[in-house]
Amino acid sequence: MTDSPDSTPADSAERYSPLHAQHVEAGASFTDFAGWQMPVRYSSDLAEHHAVRTAAGLFDLSHMAEILILGPEAADALDYALAGKISAVAIGQAKYSLLLARDGGIVDDLVVYRTGEDRFLIVANASNRAVVAEQLLERCSPFDCQVFDESDDIALIAVQGPKAYEILSQVPGVQVDGLADLKYYWSTPGTYKPVPGEREQHELLVARTGYTGEDGFELYVAPDAAPVLWDAIMETGAGSGLVPAGLASRDTLRLEAGMPLYGHELGLTTFPVQAGLGRVVNLKKDGDFVGRAAVEAGAPEGSRVLAGLVSEGKRAGRAEYRVFDGDTEVGIVTSGALSPTLGYPIAMAYVDPASASEGASLFIDVRGTRVSASVVPLPFYKRET
Amino acid sequence: MSEPTERKYTKEHEWIDVEGDIATVGITAYAADKLGDVVFVDLPTVGSTVAEGRVVGEIESTKSVGELFAPVNGTVLEINDAVVATPELVNSDPFGDGWLIKVTFTELPALLTYAEYSALVGE
Secondary structure: OOOOOOOOOOOOOOEEOOOHHHHHHOOOEEEEEOOEEEEEEOOOHHHHHHHHHHOEEEEEOOOOEEEEEEOOOHHHHHHHHOOOOHHHOOOOEEEEEEEEOOOOOEEEEEEEEEEEOOEEEEEEOHHHHHHHHHHHHHHHOOOOOEEEEOHHHOEEEEEEOOOHHHHHOOOOOEEOOOOOOOOOOEEEEEEEOOOOOOOOOEEEEEEOOOOOOOOEEEEEEOHHHHHHHHHHHHHHHHHHOEEEOOHHHHHHHHHHOOOOOEOOOEOOOOOHHHHOOHHHOOOOOOOOOOOHHHHHHOOOOOOOEEEEEEOOOOOOOOOOOEEEEOOEEEEEEEEEEEOOOOOOEEEEEEEOHHHOOOOOEEEEEEOOEEEEEEEEOOOOOOOOO | OOOHHHOEEOOOOEEEEEEOOEEEEEEOHHHHHHHOOEEEEEOOOOOOEEOOOOEEEEEEEOOOEEEEEOOOOEEEEEEOHHHHHOOOHHHHOOOOOOOOEEEEOOOOOOOEOHHHHHHHHOO
């Protein structure tokens, strides 16, 4: 057989997470992700996936980019730089947004945390760090604010799953006021004191956000404090079923939750409306923003739209596989897998609007075999609340 | 079957256990580990003729798809129905219960020894 999911980085400038030793110790297999050697799995993709759905998983997301915008006009600058109305975001609130190109394509999708009146933390995809930092710098330059790429000075740990709160609230040394009442897409500052009685203390930003479709928290922390914090969370959660979870399970979890992945569902040639993200672009906000004119002009007539596809059996459509309506090619799969939670194949695909209505009966060309697929609304999986 | 150290290997990460004119074929632990959790296995029909180096099946994990190549010219004598029903056997016991096909052959091509294969994967 031939297959090497673990690609070898083209250059020698491999980057390692501050938690690399933790991953090696836990027996992780690594994969190159945007130049970073990140854990793809520790033992089993499926076991890690199920743990997040039924108990909790701990993810290292330290490769992600964090860019800080500071200054009296930071909110105005971001209203111009991003697709959403960032000035309307309350202190402590988070907002999913898009960095659009002038022609309306998507440069990156990102989360904006407002951590103060004049202070915003933007979390972007690792693969887009350079372009996002550069674009923010350029777009914010006419405003009274400063842009700092803090990616190397911030580690990110996510605890995700129905037991995330139970675990995080019991980690010794983690002090977060109001953790229980922290709402989805809100954040709050906290502290972490690794050793009781010692002076050493680290600042945390704790957010109730995630990319798995489950309840959970994301913890932003200094890289030198990340290993002890990781160990403390693992130790606290072990009895609750917490396992370290790799990027392979993160991908199947987000796919089930219908969440787009940059480079798959989103890209420079994708208009937000095609990806079902029309609501993320605020055309009612005052003033111009980058991409506004193109979004107002609209996507070209007949542009493909993102659709959910489900099949029977075990054979999943995967990225780049073609989608047919009868004998006519009508789309292309962007992500797909045999859903670990649902037990049947699921896929997201860009499909001609005429073939994308709910219930439409299509086919995916799975390496030469026509596999029936029905259009369903996204997400495929929604947790019970 | 013989110990893994006694078996033959291919660059495509398959192992071949030879008994008389029957070759039992599976994928190595290294390959199974790289694939991740195997969720679907597609194997050739019993009685079909296979040609060395040609794709005769697929091994699909949650993350990716691997192809199964015939390591010899021959005829498929038996397939492992247990692995079709329970694909995770490829992960849990790649050198044993996770075997894939048995092929009858007349001539063995040049194959790697255990030492040569181990050197190839750096283990």
